[in-house]
Amino acid sequence: MLQAVLDDIHVPRVDPGRGRPRPDAVLADRGYATTVIRRDLRKRGIVAVIPEERDSIAALKRKGSTGGRPPVFDAPAYKGRNVIKRAFALAKQWRGPATRHDKLAAVYRGAIVV
Template sequence: MSTKVHQLVDGHGLPLVIALSAGQAGDSPALLPLLGHLQVARPAGRPRTRPDALRGDKAYSSRAIRAHLRARGIKAVIPEPADQAGHRKRRGSRGGRPPAFDPDDYRGRNVVERSFNQLKQWRGLATRFDKLAIVYRAAVVLNAVISWTRHLSDTL
């Protein structure tokens, strides 16, 4: 009985899209719905729905995710897990090339980890006291609103 928080964050670690799933569910199935809800407003014109790059850990390394990102023109900065590399190498020339990976760009993924660490500083979020998922999600959204307010405020 746990809940997993999924977030898309910007380069400053500020949440853009938030979703919840069951604690035993995997991370990668939640990525495509999160990307579907991504909309960043611009001063003029339509909102932006496609990030320049997506930095994720090895849990997001799948053919389906990489194909989706490639089709949308999003650079995938996701390391290849050892088991996938082994399967690819075992297939020989039919296994294909290894996916492109930029380790220097991947260092920027710590912004995501710091965002989750900041989220877990709230005792109620870290321990999941709320019985209803909608109440728990409301607390996560409130945390995001406070983060954005601190970032946009010129008095703090």
């Protein structure tokens, strides 16, 4: 699904013009720490800010120098992911959009935007 989501992303520009089709980085949790996803992001020129799984780190250490270099991880950028997760959790707990009592789509969308 990640490839389909990345194909639909358009990052808006500050100045006038069309949105660019690729983000600077993808912040994801350990569930997306696969070789296929990392390879696809690298091919698209997107930085992957994904922590490595614990068992993968242990396997690399066991192999020693033949295990290869572990992927680079930007911890300060990953901490910003917490803000987004909390915002989504807050929106999910709000009963207004959850029960969908609003009859008009514009009112429902306004609630989500707020």
